[in-house]
Amino acid sequence: MRSDREEVPAPFTKEDADRAEIAEARLRTSRAATACQVYWPSWFNVCGEIKAKYDSLGGPGSFLSYPSSGNIVNPGNTGERVTFLNGPIYWSAAGGAHPVVNSFLNRWGILGYEGSYLKYPTTDEIVLPDGGRRQEFQDGAIYVSFQNAIGSAIQNGPLRDKYNSVGGLTPGSSFLGYLTEDHKRTLPDGQGQMARFQNGVIYYSPATGAYPVTGDLLTRWTWSGYEQGSWGYPTGDATTTAGNSSQQFQYGLMSWPYTNAAAVVDDGDLEPIFVDGRTPTTDQDYATDALDGQNPADGFRAISNGGGFSTGSCESTLTCVEGGDPEEPIVDAPAPSILAPEDCFADTSTNLGVWFATRKQACLLTETAGYTVKLPQDPTKVVGRIPASGYSSITTSHLSGKFVQEVKLSFGQHTGRVGIARLNYQVFGDHAEDGEVEVESDFESGSVLYSNTTVTFKIKWNFEGVPQGQIDSRQNNFRYWFTNDDSQIFSPSSDGKFDADIVRCDNTMRTSGGQYRQGCVIAGHPASWAMNEYGDIDEAAGHVLAAQGVGLPGGSLDSMLQRTTNVASRNDNRNQACPRGNQKADKRREGVPTRSCDEYPFASTIQGAAGKDGNGRSFNPECHVPDLLNPGTGYSVCMIDNSENLRAGGQLGGFYGRNRVVHQDSYWVDPVSGNLPPVP
Template structure:
């Protein structure tokens, strides 16, 4: 029979029972009481007040005098009346339902209140279940099941739906062994079965069984940190394990490792990694506290939250947050050291030139036509600090002096020659002032301040020039004047022939929130005035605008507090690998030669998310399991490229792993080429660890923040030796 497989009606139970009893039993009480029943969530029991049946004339049926409840026909009612007189021992018929309810099922039905209970009237006789052992009787609002091991118990509403999903009595949780029970929290309910339980809360019920149920019990049932179940047990796609979801976590089980909960931030990281299909595999232990963090062991590695544990064997590839130096630069020399202004061998970026506003006819005007072949004097008069070329790196000296910005990661410079101002006296051009502009900017990875020199070399005053003056004004993101300080020549100071005007501007550190980025824009505007009343002052302003600086507060001091630093973000920094770590240098060079990114045309990009870095690492260099065991060699550790701390790491192409040489001892991967994927090699462990530290230092000193591009340069590499036993 299949009728038992249908879910119960959703009509309120007490209404169905009350309607039936009002007709069948002639309810006379003007007031009745509906009380919550312990057998079904939301069900109510109707307790009627009864009077004897009306007198029935001989030859008449009860249906001729009593009103038949809705849902039953006269034929059914007459048949039920006939069956009442012939009921077998231990059985009972409940008019007008023409079915016998027998034995333990009858006793349970009567215990619950018979037709007046949440079950209402019977709608079947006693049926034998497909296993040939158990029995059931179906009622309007659910069945009562009986088994030798569990006795007789109703299964209704959401409990019935959950039991049906799990295969009824033939499924993994078997027969019911209890009625519904109110949980200690007074909110949820549960029902026990021979091999599991069903738990209900807020109109959802799910089965919990086996080792997952036992682990949930160990975690405190529904009152523990996992809360109520929110799914039935499910099989994992690989067919190896199973799992179940709870309000605040999951429990996963495998035959090899048993059942273990994963919750909170650890579950979030595991989800991001791809659950058991990802590089960590299945959980093999419960979580363990580590200070303010939690650690949990998985098949192929240990995960931590909110911070990862230090790797037991393999280096972390610079995965630790970059640490910047504690000492803040103050002097020009300090900034020059941090800015690395040697200008030799680094990547160079050319930006736009300074600007001159259009000339106005009949007024003093700056222009770029050479007005004199005269060289600057050997010993110019310097009005302002003598910076001794601290701010102008050799980078600019080797480039055309055409007003273009040239920059590396932490410094920029510009030289602009062949400029001149025409001097107009009483409407007639009477002289000119030729000059050269030089400027340099120094930033630091240890300070949110950056400093700029602006100098103008005057090459002699030609003709009648009156009393020219040097004028300038500064702006910093429209911030007030307190956002910067100036040392050097005064605004409006007189210009002398052969003189150099110098100012040094300290663009001060601005307040930033932790983990924030800011893009300051600064500008030095300048022109020339004149104290001679017969000479028209210049109205045109030159502009030296710096708009390619980025300051961030994403990196920390050794004490854990965030420290600001600034760089020219348009210049890609270069990580240099040398003979200091020859085997890792060799591996990176070979991997790039095989087609992987890292050269100037295909830079890498930093991955600052710890969980994603660890995912990269686990794909390329699992720390546990068969793959790790097969690669292991004394004194060596696993090196992957692209770095795990890059967005091009192994997770970007997890199925395209390869190696570059048999000496790498990575037999599970083949030697191939191509533009995508990752390379693995077992190299000297001390070199690997040291190179990881150098990479972390590089990130800090070059302020390589999340998604920043960087390139690599290699020199002095040497391959690892052949593994022991290699012919």
């Protein structure tokens, strides 16, 4: 036998080789001799188009190596496959025979092989100019790159057509880059689709078509909730003029950067309001600023997708940061402080590890901050414990690009075998590498942690380098873990982390002297204006209440307004709702010379009156607007006391400034009280 003369390569045995030699002999006398072949020492017959493909690749000397099966008919008789030591070749009448290996095979298998939406391969791997690879299938493709070695799939159709039109066949030269996750073929509305790439996304719906969204426009759209947010789907490609990018969406034109978003509110004939005031330096300063401009009725709310408290995996360690024994008393939470007021924790006790925030302050509480010890002899049994609870708070100011974080951990009585435990910590995040962070604490990292100890860290995030006219979202983190001097106790432990992705700083507003001034807020908490809080703009607030009462937007979190700082847009809004110097304006002022025109939604909002000709309304006879007699749903107009109108506009500007309501920022109006003007 041949196996007696030649070495049999692994993983085959002499028995395999002898069986292969017998199969070869039988095949030579078979009618299938020309269509099939046995590749000694593998004893499987490989036939047809798959054999031809295998031979063209180099047979056993190719990357596939030897056959590990014969031809297998796939479910539904849709095609065939042969497996080899390093991957299969698949054949279909529509696609021909092609190997699918490595990351391509893994991704295709996850999706369901030929039964998936991709169906059968139609090409071998295609090596791209930058070293990435692509493989085409009947109804899509899989991309593999250095940045995404596990591969991602995209289905053929309008979305992929758009990708191909912007360089998708050679992603290294496309502004979008490679796919980073599988094509989402169904979005929550049941209509749309999306694909995510290294440098952006493409969204598609039958009503709007397929368009990419990238860069800062994507950031802005992300904040709004993508297609489910206030903008809807993109309806056109982005354009850039003089450094300003714009893109049309279903419900508005989004622009970036925020051009000249000064805190001078020109919402009609209004007095200018600027971001003036002392720069905060003390904890009390920050706490005071956090309350300045806050709606008293709009308290702390949970922030979704803003980070929180988390603990590392304990699977590979015998010492962990984790919760205590539920049968033991819980360590009392650390006492509130000026940077973590008591009302911030009103709801956190039942929502542990989640950020709760107002517009300029946030906090979270955790009871899973302690230290547990297990020994190698019995890793299922806790032999020592340091119970703990803790909180973190973040306080920002509309008058500074700096903000303050406080972390406080309260540790209880050590029980059992905890050795000599040492508490270690690390602060990291955006701009921390620039040296723009200070940590103040009496506790040095790596110090011994004794029973019944409360440790406080005050972290000052001091970066103020946001370019003029720009915004900067911040991510900041506090991490801690335990080491131990006892050599029998595993060290280091898993970690606990306070992660915050909630702060947004901007440099878009100016002082009254014209200088740009930075400020920061908790962007995930949309601001709300307690209109008429001081009872001095009763008619303006009454108009807003009436307009919201008939369905105009802006009265709740579910129906918010978006600010615009575009002068032309504000003028268009104002000219539609409150024209000047024409017969319509004269008729409105006839008999009410001390009144002026007030519009809602405000001219400084994207929801303003522009483009809504014929869809306005009023509340007559109180409002004295004779040209608007039908109950339109686009905007509302009312002639109110002129001094109140000016004062209301000034207060709106103050609200914008104190809450850093920048261009395209969402907010809502919550009138405390108000009444329509008296009937003339």
